[in-house]
Amino acid sequence: MLEELDGFVERINRTGIGKQFVANLQGILQRELILSLCRLYEPYSARNPGRSLPAATHHLTTHAAEIRVPNRSSLMEYLVGVGESRQALDQFSDERLSLTLAGHLDSHMPRADPSSSRPLDRALDQLKKVRDRAIAHHDQVSQASLLVPGWLHLVDLIRSARETVTLVAHVYVSVGFNLPSDASVAAGSLRRLLNLAGLDGNPDMRAMQ
Numbered sequence: 001m002l003e004e005l006d007g008f009v010e011r012i013n014r015t016g017i018g019k020q021f022v023a024n025l026q027g028i029l030q031r032e033l034i035l036s037l038c039r040l041y042e043p044y045s046a047r048n049p050g051r052s053l054p055a056a057t058h059h060l061t062t063h064a065a066e067i068r069v070p071n072r073s074s075l076m077e078y079l080v081g082v083g084e085s086r087q088a089l090d091q092f093s094d095e096r097l098s099l100t101l102a103g104h105l106d107s108h109m110p111r112a113d114p115s116s117s118r119p120l121d122r123a124l125d126q127l128k129k130v131r132d133r134a135i136a137h138h139d140q141v142s143q144a145s146l147l148v149p150g151w152l153h154l155v156d157l158i159r160s161a162r163e164t165v166t167l168v169a170h171v172y173v174s175v176g177f178n179l180p181s182d183a184s185v186a187a188g189s190l191r192r193l194l195n196l197a198g199l200d201g202n203p204d205m206r207a208m209q
Contacts, residue, residue, distance in 0.1 A: 017198055033154065038131045040161045041110055041124055053164055057105045060168075064098040067172065075101060075171045101171075105164060110157060120156055123149035127157075 012022050042052040049055050060067065069075055075097055076089045082104055092100065110120040112128045126149045148154075169175040 034127050034131050037157050038128055053161060054109060057102050060098050060102040064095045067098055069094040069097055069171060070174055071171045078167060119153060123153035123157060
């Protein structure tokens with residue numbers, strides 16, 4: 001929805017139509033995006049297990065011996081795609097396949113770290129600073145310290161989470177998700193609302209849809 005709003009910003013600023021409404025909506029969406037991404041990547045803690053991706057990886061690791069893998073072939077295809085040997089995987093039990101997947105997910109999971117060489121680690125660290133200082137605790141801090149990561153890094157964090165959820169759901173519970181389609185429904189509704197208000201949006205953005 002934030003991407004959809006971006007296509008209307010120029011016209012809104014020029015005409016003033018819905019300016020206050022859109023400004024408030026942008027603020028709400030940005031806040032929810034930051035909170036949701038931080039929750040998705042929150043490290044596992046025994047005191048507060050949560051439902052984050054690291055918590056799911058921890059569950060796979062600690063319960064691998066008990067978890068059946070209904071879609072072994074899909075999991076093996078994924079693991080081969082990230083560099084594992086198909087010949088070795090053919091010999092793996094369900095437990096070892098789960099441990100291999102958990103190890104791969106854990107090693108590639110973005111972690112909040114300002115000194116990391118990985119861009120998504122630094123981006124997640126920035127998000128957590130915004131959450132902790134400006135959203136959760138309302139601290140008075142310098143504007144520079146609250147810079148939100150660039151949009152492309154946010155998209156990459158979302159895409160990484162979406163791919164992990166989609167993979168695990170398919171491999172372990174045979175459930176398929178179409179998360180991009182779900183998101184487009186809300187964006188389409190917002191577009192129609194703004195069109196009814198007399199805003200046409202950005203023709204270049206519409207051409208890409």
